[in-house]
Amino acid sequence: MSALDGSIVIIALPAIFRGIDLDPLAPHNIGFLLWMIMGYRLVQAVAVTTLGRLGDIYGRVRIYNAGFAVFTIASILLSFDPFHASGAAVWLIAWRLLQALGGSMLTGNSAAILTDAFPADRRGFALGLNQVAALAGQLTGLVLGGLLAAWDWRAVFWVNVPIGLFFTVWAYRKLRDTGERHPGRIDWWGNGLFALGLGAILIAITMGLQPYGGHTMGWTSPAVILLLSVGVASLAGFVGVEMRVAEPMVDLDLFRIRAFSAGNIAALCASLAQGGLQFVLIIWLQGIWLPLHGYDYADTPLWDGIFLLPLTIGFFISGPLTGALSDRFGARVFATIGMVLFGSSFVGLLLLPIVFPYWAFALLIALNGIGTGMFAAPNTASIMGSVPARYRGVASGMRATFQNSGTALSIGVFFSLIIVGISERLPATMSVGLQQQGVPADIATRVADLPPVTSLFSAMLGSNPIEQLLRGTGILDTLDPAQQQHLTGGEFFPQLLSGPFHQGLVIVFVASIALSLCAATASALRGPRSADGDHGVRRGVTKDLVQVPDRTV
Incomplete structure (x- = not known):
């Protein structure tokens, strides 16, 4: 269970x-x-x-x-x-x-x-x-x-x-x-330091996976760096405490x-x-x-x-x-x-x-x-x-x-x-693919700048993000039916990804x-x-x- x-x-x-x-x-x-x-x-x-x-x-x-x-x-x-x-x-x-x-x-x-x-x-x-x-x-x-x-x-x-x-x-x-x-x-000190250390590291990981500033991930974020530092220091302190207390x-x-x-x-x-x-x-x-x-x-x-x-x-x-x-x-x-x-x-x-x-x-x-x-x-x-x-x-x-x-x-x-x-290949691949289906270059580039983590989780959630992203620009209704069907169907996004x-x-x-x-x-x-x-x-x-x-x- x-x-x-x-x-x-x-x-x-x-x-x-x-x-x-x-x-x-x-x-x-x-x-x-x-x-x-x-x-x-x-x-x-x-x-x-x-x-x-x-x-x-x-x-x-x-x-x-x-x-x-x-x-x-x-x-x-x-x-x-x-x-x-x-x-x-x-x-x-x-x-x-x-x-x-x-x-x-x-x-x-x-x-x-x-x-x-x-x-x-x-x-x-x-x-x-x-x-x-x-x-x-x-x-x-x-x-x-x-x-x-x-x-x-x-x-x-x-x-x-x-x-x-x-x-x-x-x-x-x-x-x-x-x-x-x-x-x-x-051992309250040991318990506290262990929970703080491991918790800080795992929270930092969840934050590091998300975009930060102009970066695809947040590993350079001051908050992530601080949490990782606190986590490592707390785990080091935990080891020191466990070596000294009577009942660790x-x-x-x-x-x-x-x-x-x-x-x-x-x-x-x-x-x-x-x-x-x-x-x-x-x-x-x-x-x-x-x-x-x-x-x-x-x-x-x-x-x-x-x-x-x-x-x-x-x-x-x-x-x-x-x-x-x-x-x-x-x-x-x-x-x-x-x-x-x-x-x-x-x-x-x-x-x-x-x-x-x-x-x-x-x-x-x-x-x-x-x-x-x-x-x-x-x-x-x-x-x-x-x-x-x-x-x-x-x-x-x-x-x-x-x-x-x-x-x-x-x-x-x-x-x-x-x-x-x-992140190395998807933006350029998506931009080219969208333009081949009649999407203007400026809109294709803007849609292709979607954070890679969002594309990844869209795939994990079993969804095609292209339709929603293009409808937000208003360009989808200007394309011919064959192009619309291809872009919003089940093959375009998986092939790009x-x-x-x-x-x-x-x-x-x-x-x-x-x-x-x-x-x-x-x-x-x-x-x-x-x-x-x-x-x-x-x-x-x-x-x-x-x-x-x-x-x-």
Whole structure:
């Protein structure tokens, strides 16, 4: 449910914007679009470690159960938006942040609850199913969002309500806390600096994607530079605080555990490589491939989800299977091979033409899903099994933080790289294309100066911006019917966008290949398989080990 809501809104954004009557092409509305996407990721990235720590102190099941209730309440409030246009967008963004907090209470403790409940020889299978549930929700949201949005945009929030109500009651009645509980104090300074640092960086990314002055993006904006500086300084201060306080939010000595540090580095690199992929594929399909194959813009969100199903199927096949096998043979081989296959899929996607044969695309995204499944469950089992029992809540939160932070950063980086690629060629290409259809040169140049990020999000929202832009100039009615039909049809804008978009796509996929290799290397260096919690480190962690001579480091 938590993962599903991170993606279901992405597909439903065209219906949401139409439903609240918000113009996605207006420059000042780009911020609303970005915050609907990034706000959820921001809260999840910032909150999960703290909520995992609270689970260690007050009980993991207690925090997990409360997450169901918070998530359900936020879903109800989201579906009753009383405002219009920008006011409605602010309402949705605000309650999405609360919804993300509830989701963080779930994801920050779920892996720790399963690690407590299952013995070491079954843990990989259990965590594999948990990973499958998470990614299945994320990918199923792409299909479900298209189906529900075709009915009513509010339905993408209604779908959570009966599930949330049932499982809120079920969790309070059935779940029992079998893990250790260690009362302690909250590291408020550490929590504050971490939230400020990561939050400032992710806010800066959302601002950096928007035009500033005469620039296509806002990375030179003083506000962005200030936020990035504050973010880096706060995270540096966070590390200093954690090294000195008696009960840190994040015990940095955990990173002395080889399997823990290598697994989290691999997870971060994998998330950076994959997090923005979903958005790239949505733009590729909804903005270019589907319109060029005769699909109406209004139907592209639904078909986008359907054509991405091989990605889900690949993960469904490999996730539980490799999770179970890793219980017997260890995580290193499966996780490393998974990242190699994952990177190989990007090589294949890099070689595809922009108007590809679907069978080749389907095979490559299925390979991507298989590689992700082979990596996710064994890597999670390795991370969770490497720490002593009392640290499982914070370890679960830290794992989720690395994953969510990587995803959020990846979205910003992928968008930035594609915008750079588009901005170099799209204005000139659009101006020439418009003039060839009878649009006067001065008007064609003015329309072609549309910020590249607006063109990108128009493609993502499955809309053709040309008609709206030309109608605003009054020139469209002066053209002959054949020219009007061509300019406002389903092929003109995708054909203009395809070349510049492919240039950005090459940059993105090369970056993903490099990150996949980094993840595979980190995974291979995690060390041999070891018994549960066998990795001793100094300070707080060492004293938690069972003092048996052949197991104590």
